[in-house]
Every structure is written in structure tokens, then in C-alpha cells.
Amino acid sequence: MDAQSAPDGLNFELPEEIRMLKDAVRKFVDRELIPIERTARENNKLKPEVRKHLTAKAKELGLQGYDVPVEYGGLGMGLVAKATVWAELGRSIALPSRGADVFGPNVSPILYHLNDEQKKKYLLPTIRGELNWCLAQTEPEAGGDPGGMRTTAVREGDHYVINGTKRFITNADEAHFTQLVAATDRSKGSRGGISAFIVDMKSPGVKLLRAQELVIDDRPWEIAFDNVKVPVEDRIGEEGEGFAHAQHWLNVGRIRHGARSIGVIERCLELGTKYAKERVTFGKPLADRQAVQWMLAESFMEMHQLRLMVYDAAWKYDQGRDIRAEAYMAKIFGDTQSFHAADRCMEIHGGMGLATDLPIEKFWRDQRSMMITEGPIEILKMTLARHVLRTYG
Ligand SMILES: Cc1cc2nc3c(=O)[nH]c(=O)nc-3n(C[C@H](O)[C@H](O)[C@H](O)COP(=O)(O)OP(=O)(O)OC[C@H]3O[C@@H](n4cnc5c(N)ncnc54)[C@H](O)[C@@H]3O)c2cc1C
Structure with missing residues (x-):
């Protein structure tokens, strides 16, 4: 059968x-x-x-x-x-x-959480390609732990006053508005103390400070918010719900990390096997050496594992199920193993692995960066471990 x-x-x-x-x-x-x-x-x-x-x-x-x-x-x-x-x-x-x-x-899926008025003003023009946005959550002193953020939004009548500095904000220079995450009650941290707002990047008090040079293509910005007035109607959802909105978006983002990594590993296998068959050292192609074969076999196995993980998570999500644990695993495993695959592919290519004619060194830099952005691996493992301890404890 x-x-x-x-x-x-x-x-x-x-x-x-x-x-x-x-x-x-x-x-x-x-x-x-x-x-x-x-x-x-x-x-x-x-x-x-x-x-x-x-x-x-x-x-x-x-x-x-x-x-x-x-x-x-x-x-x-x-x-x-x-x-x-x-x-x-x-x-x-x-x-x-x-x-x-x-x-x-x-x-960004956060924009789908807007109310009807906000959707008309921000979501629809974004879909039509008329407005660009950025997401401002990370700060100089709070990245992986957003509960410790210092940017505050203090309500004064019909508006909030925002003060603080955001760092590593991708596309801030091209954005018409930012989806800003700020503390409305610092004592509550990520448990109800964080709210999300739409802030017009031309508002008085919003200032782009500098673009950060990095080993990858992104040049994220540091932005200062100095007594920026935001009308109450530009808050996303209720006060204290900002973190929950961002979390929904991050779940899907983690699956994206895992899925992208499948493609990276596959291309590294294509490049690695081709080169291993062509390149001869000490009278034999690299493909005949066990040390090289094992590198390819490891990447192949990990790609298969990752595929199962990503499609399982995506299928469950489409069924409306909670995929928080699966999403953490897809990002942790995908980003880590795709970096290893790029690293092995680089090793197999020897000096050519470092050449900027080939895509390998860029995969290597990009995948290393993925292990840090949208949640460093260690922090995701910490959160996943909480789930494991609850499940089996
Ligand atoms: C290219 C790029 C683009 C980005 N784009 C955006 C954006 O558009 N919007 C935005 O808001 N942010 C953005 N970020 C920020 C990014 O999400 C943060 O850099 C990331 O979440 C890590 O935060 P951090 O740098 O403050 O590291 P920290 O949180 O300070 O952590 C530093 C390191 O310490 C370790 N660590 C931390 N906590 C623990 C723990 N509990 N247990 C064990 N180890 C731990 C981890 O190894 C971690 O890498 C971007 C960053 C980059 C590099």
C-alpha cells in the first residue's frame, strides 16, 4: 500500500x-x-x-x-x-x-492588526507601494531582551510623547513611517508594559542619527525620538499589546529563516559536490576523500531534517495551530545548519571559497548574521527550554 x-x-x-x-x-x-x-x-x-x-x-x-x-x-x-x-x-x-x-x-504582519481607519491610512498605501515602513524595536541597551527597553511613550491627553533611541533599524532612511515599539509601563516590561505605535518619520523630534556599517549588506539606522508627539489614534491595538503583535510577526519570520536556510544548504550542496568532483589533489578528486564526503553528507542530512521541520511548522500554522515551539526550532536549526553548510562549502573550495566571484562567502556572512538578528540563537534556545521544562517537568 x-x-x-x-x-x-x-x-x-x-x-x-x-x-x-x-x-x-x-x-x-x-x-x-x-x-x-x-x-x-x-x-x-x-x-x-x-x-x-x-x-x-x-x-x-x-x-x-x-x-x-x-x-x-x-x-x-x-x-x-x-x-x-x-x-x-x-x-x-x-x-x-x-x-x-x-x-x-x-x-509586515503587524500592519494587519491595524484598525479600519489606520488600514486606510497606512496598510493600503503600503500595499500599493506608495509608502515604505520600518520596524523600530531594538535599542542600544535592549535588543534580544525587549522587556528592558528604555524608550517611553507617556500619555498626555489625546496623544503620547515618545522619548528614546532605537538602533539597527533596517530601511529607516527610506521609511515614511515606523512601527515603533515603546514602553508604556516599564515596571511591567514585556508582560503588558510595551505598546506599538505608528510614527510618521517626518514628525518633529524624529532624527536619523547614523547608519551602521556591517559585514553584510544591511545598513540599519540609529534613530532618536525626542519629545515626539503621536496621536492616540496612531497606537496599534490596545496599550500593553505591542509585544504580542510583534510576537505574531516574529513567528512567521522564524519560519522564513528556516525556509530560506533550506535553499542556502541546497545551493551549498550543489556548489560543494560539483567542486569536489572537479578538484584533484594528491592524484584524486576531493569527492573521493572521506573528510570531504562527510561534510557533504552532514549538510545533506541537515537539509532533510530542516525541510521536515519547516513544512511541519508551516502546515500546522495553516491549520490555525500554535507553532511557537516549532518556529523557534526552525530558526535555531535552520540558521545554524545553513551557516555550517556555507562554512563546509567554503572549506571544500579552499581559497576559492573566499573569492567574491562565488556566492559562498556571502552565504557565509549572511547566515552568520541570521544567527543574531530577529532573536539570537541563545535567547531562542532559552525560550524553547522553558517550553521543554513545562512539557516534561
Ligand atoms: C542587520 C540587522 C538588521 C536589524 N534590523 C532590525 C530592525 O529593522 N528593527 C529592529 O527593531 N531591530 C533590528 N535589528 C536588531 C536585532 O534584532 C538585534 O541585534 C538582535 O535582536 C540582538 O540584540 P542585541 O544586538 O542587543 O544583542 P543582545 O540582546 O545584547 O545579546 C548579545 C548576545 O548575548 C547573548 N545572549 C543574550 N541574552 C542571552 C541569554 N539570556 N542567554 C544566553 N546568551 C544570551 C547572545 O549570544 C547574543 O547574541 C537588526 C540587527 C541587525 C544586525
Whole structure:
């Protein structure tokens, strides 16, 4: 009896339409992205002509707005389908590793928590590509532990007054508004003391201080908020709910990390096996050496494990189930193992592994950074351990 006909059997096959999606995105990556991946960017951003060309190609492919819900004119893909797209795109370094807007604007899920008035003012123009946003949560003294944030929002009648400094804010220089997370009650920390707001970047008192140079393409900004007045109607949800909104977004983001990592490992396997077969040392191809074979075998096993983890989590999410633990695991395992895969691929290539002609060194830098951003691995493990202790204690 095969898996399809076994009534109680598990079925790990992707549905037909998602297999077709996977094939289509793979072709797009092979034909449009990989050939230009080392020349597509200038000054850490996609070149405008490349963005224009790829946006047109993405439209042809029917992928425009894949991340936008149907009720807002997008394709409204489920998480299994989105994970498939992210995994395929992960095979190339052509697009920025954080946010590839050639498929339509990036619309943070926090924006879907807005009320109707706010949606009209911010969400719909963002979907139409008229407004850009950034998310300002991290601070110089509170990153992985947002409960310790010092930026305050103090209510004074019909508005809040915001004071503080945010750091590492991606795209702040291009943003029309920021989704700002600030403390409304510092004594409560992340348990009801943090609220989210929409703040116009042109508001008096908002000042871009400096862009941070990094070993990756992103140049996130430090921003000062000096007595910035925000009307009460620009608060997102109720006071004290800011952290919960951000958490919902982060869950999906963690699956994105895991899915992207599948693509990174796969490309590193493609590059690593090809080179290992071609490169001869001491009279034999590298592929004949056990030390090299084991590196490839490890990455292959980890890619398979990661696929199962990511698709299991995405499927559960699409069923409306709580995937917090699965999302933590997908990010921890995916970011870590994709970095290891890039590292092994670099080792197999010897000096060429460090060359900027090949994508390996960029995968290596990017995947190392992923182990820190949107929650460092150690902090995610700490939170996952709480779940383990509750479950088995
Ligand atoms: C490229 C880039 C883009 C970013 N974009 C944004 C953005 O758009 N918006 C935004 O708000 N933020 C953004 N960030 C911030 C990012 O999310 C934070 O840097 C990240 O959450 C880590 O915070 P931190 O740097 O303050 O590290 P900390 O929280 O100070 O942690 C430092 C290190 O200590 C260790 N550690 C911390 N706590 C524990 C613990 N409990 N147990 C064990 N070890 C621990 C970890 O190894 C961690 O890496 C960005 C950062 C980068 C680098």
C-alpha cells in the first residue's frame, strides 16, 4: 500500500499546485537570479534597473503580491506555499537577504492588526507601494531582551510623547513611517508594559542619527525620538499589546529563516559536490576523500531534517495551530545548519571559497548574521527550554 492510499498513513508529498509553484520559482532563480547574483547590487541595494527587470519577471511568473492576503488584492498564499517560495529564493544571493520587494511591497504582519481607519491610512498605501515602513524595536541597551527597553511613550491627553533611541533599524532612511515599539509601563516590561505605535518619520523630534556599517549588506539606522508627539489614534491595538503583535510577526519570520536556510544548504550542496568532483589533489578528486564526503553528507542530512521541520511548522500554522515551539526550532536549526553548510562549502573550495566571484562567502556572512538578528540563537534556545521544562517537568 503506498502513502497515498494508506488511510492512516502520513503523507509528506507537496500538493500538486505547490510542486508547480516550486518548479516555477526554481526556474526563475536559475534563469534570472543566479546569473546576475554577484552584480545585481550596488551600495548594498539592488540596482534600480535590476529591480525593474526582476519586478517585471516576477509579475510574469504570477508571484506579485504572494505575501499579501487576498482581501487586500494579493495572492494570500498559505505558509506552506510561502515557505516553498522562500526556500527556492534562498538558493541565490541576488536579492537582499532581508526583504526582496520585487514581488510587491513587504507588508509586515503587524500592519494587519491595524484598525479600519489606520488600514486606510497606512496598510493600503503600503500595499500599493506608495509608502515604505520600518520596524523600530531594538535599542542600544535592549535588543534580544525587549522587556528592558528604555524608550517611553507617556500619555498626555489625546496623544503620547515618545522619548528614546532605537538602533539597527533596517530601511529607516527610506521609511515614511515606523512601527515603533515603546514602553508604556516599564515596571511591567514585556508582560503588558510595551505598546506599538505608528510614527510618521517626518514628525518633529524624529532624527536619523547614523547608519551602521556591517559585514553584510544591511545598513540599519540609529534613530532618536525626542519629545515626539503621536496621536492616540496612531497606537496599534490596545496599550500593553505591542509585544504580542510583534510576537505574531516574529513567528512567521522564524519560519522564513528556516525556509530560506533550506535553499542556502541546497545551493551549498550543489556548489560543494560539483567542486569536489572537479578538484584533484594528491592524484584524486576531493569527492573521493572521506573528510570531504562527510561534510557533504552532514549538510545533506541537515537539509532533510530542516525541510521536515519547516513544512511541519508551516502546515500546522495553516491549520490555525500554535507553532511557537516549532518556529523557534526552525530558526535555531535552520540558521545554524545553513551557516555550517556555507562554512563546509567554503572549506571544500579552499581559497576559492573566499573569492567574491562565488556566492559562498556571502552565504557565509549572511547566515552568520541570521544567527543574531530577529532573536539570537541563545535567547531562542532559552525560550524553547522553558517550553521543554513545562512539557516534561
Ligand atoms: C542587520 C540587522 C538588521 C536589524 N534590523 C532590525 C530592525 O529593522 N528593527 C529592529 O527593531 N531591530 C533590528 N535589528 C536588531 C536585532 O534584532 C538585534 O541585534 C538582535 O535582536 C540582538 O540584540 P542585541 O544586538 O542587543 O544583542 P543582545 O540582546 O545584547 O545579546 C548579545 C548576545 O548575548 C547573548 N545572549 C543574550 N541574552 C542571552 C541569554 N539570556 N542567554 C544566553 N546568551 C544570551 C547572545 O549570544 C547574543 O547574541 C537588526 C540587527 C541587525 C544586525
